[in-house]
Amino acid sequence: MxxxxxxxxxxxxxxxxxxxxxxxxxxxxxxxxxxxxxxxxxxxxxxxxxxxxxxxxxxxxxxxxxxxxxxxxxxxxxxxxxxxxxxxxxxxxxxxHAVSIIKSKNKIPSLKIALYRLKEKISRGDLYKKTALASRSIRKVSGFDVAPYRGGVVALILTEDIEVEDTFKIDAEWGSLTFEREGTKELALREMRDREFLKKVLNEKAREKLRKKGFLIDGLQAFFAYSSIASKPVIVRRGMRFQSLVWRNGYVGYALSPALSVEARHSLAEDPSQAVIGCRVRRMSDGISGFLREVGDVCVFYSRGLELKAELEDLVRIYEMKDLEELGLVNEVLRISKEMQSSWSPIVNIFLDAISGIVVGGEEIFFENEFFRLEV
Structure with missing residues (x-):
């Protein structure tokens, strides 16, 4: 709050x-x-x-x-x-603040997961970060529902048509890792770790669905590809923050709240004066944002603890409130924010339409067409 x-x-x-x-x-x-x-x-x-x-x-x-x-x-x-x-x-x-809650009509089916443990020894500081990166790589290559289970362990949802490997080997610019299968278990939603695993799977499914609908995805935020204002030096993107929910009784859902992103209309290559070390930037090819650390033909920025790279023409600056004050755009951006909150229901319906057809454990999850607001 x-x-x-x-x-x-x-x-x-x-x-x-x-x-x-x-x-x-x-x-x-x-x-x-x-x-x-x-x-x-x-x-x-x-x-x-x-x-x-x-x-x-x-x-x-x-x-x-x-x-x-x-x-x-x-x-x-x-x-x-x-x-x-x-x-x-x-x-x-x-x-x-008010959060809109969307709940499933049906329960998640009984699920089995396969657990894979990291073979290599790495520092505790890198353990969780590289486990997350590895699960992303395995999911991308295999197409399976994979997510971190705990530090050094990833889990994969099993279905009847899946034949899983005993070992997953990852070779990436951030390192080479091997994950070996150590067993299977029933997913128990009474256990917090199992609920957190399923939440990560559902978050990723929402990201995939929203990306296919043309949204710009940044972590657990999704922004419309167009600007809410024209003929200004900035682009104002309306959007939403989303977070999956998993209840002990097997029902799942999502919590949604409004989000707004104000960005430079031109890339750092088109306007080099915007390339200020420490400023927030967005990589337009995938929507990821972070803080600029090095400027060159290939720039370095940090996002959620990861060092990422992008060419100047692929980066735009994200403006903070103090920047908007200097540009004289505070009132206009606040007006857009208010309008978005007053017309919030259609945006929730767009999210509902986007996530329709989500499948977990071989079974489609259907969501209520109505949502309720939770005041916090």
Whole structure:
């Protein structure tokens, strides 16, 4: 849940009001409520403890601070802030976020999985990362439903028509690994590890389905290929965050929430000034995003702990809120965000249409046409 007010400790204590999040909630009432918050924070977090509050206003935030406040008071002030924020939400009847839940009509069938253990010894720091990479490689080559089961172990869903190998060997730029079969087991959804394995399988199936529908896939986010605004120096992509759900009783589903991506209209090759070390970039050939680390004919960027490469013409910059402030586009992007949330149902229906036909363990999973919203 995004915070409207947060506390930080540096040279004294600083309490900051996030005007972007406040404006998303309140619209035209933002200035009125922000003024009330400043007064309450000044009184309860500073004057109450004998300190004079100083106010600093910026385009996207308001900070109340005093450099003489010591760490002794930090915990007390943090509790005051949490109570002020909680009371605000309660009085206004606002919910910061709502997640749409889609549930299956039928249960997952009884499944058996084959477990494969990594033969080579690798460092614990690389174990989970390379297990995930290996499962992806095995899935791509074999076409089987494969996902990490735990560090150094991948699992494969067995069906009657599958004849599995005793060994999988992977040779990739990140290393050569061998996974040897160590046995089979019934998938037990009462066990968290088994549920997590199935969730990974379902996430990958959603990614595949959405990609075929033309979505740009970035981890557990999917964005429309087109921009919501024209004739601007940026592309604003509407989209969704998705996460699979697995219940102990065998039903499965997905949780969906709105997502927005604001990117440069031109690639780093077309506009080299955008190639700033440390900025977020997207590789357009597959949608993956990360942070730029090296610039050249072939660039290096890091994504979820992995070092990836791309040519300049395949990378575009992803803008943060501070970048949008400089471009004067904050209000327009916020308007698009609000419009997307008010017309959210059609996007959920697009997701439902995309994932139709998902098959797990040889059986198709059907989803309810209706969804419900879970307020968090």
């Amino acid at each position: 995004p915070r409207i007010v947060h506390t930080s400790l540096g040279r004294g204590v600083r309490v900051t009001i996030n005007l972007i999040e406040l404006e998303k909630m309140l619209g035209d009432r933002t200035e009125e409520i922000a003024t009330q918050l400043v007064e309450k924070i000044s009184e309860r977090c500073f004057r109450k403890y004998g300190f004079t509050p100083y106010v600093e206003e910026k385009l996207t935030s308001i900070s109340i601070y005093n450099s003489k406040v010591t760490s002794v008071f930090y915990g007390f002030i943090e509790r005051e802030v949490e109570e002020i924020e909680s009371n605000l939400f309660s009085k206004l009847g606002f919910v910061i």
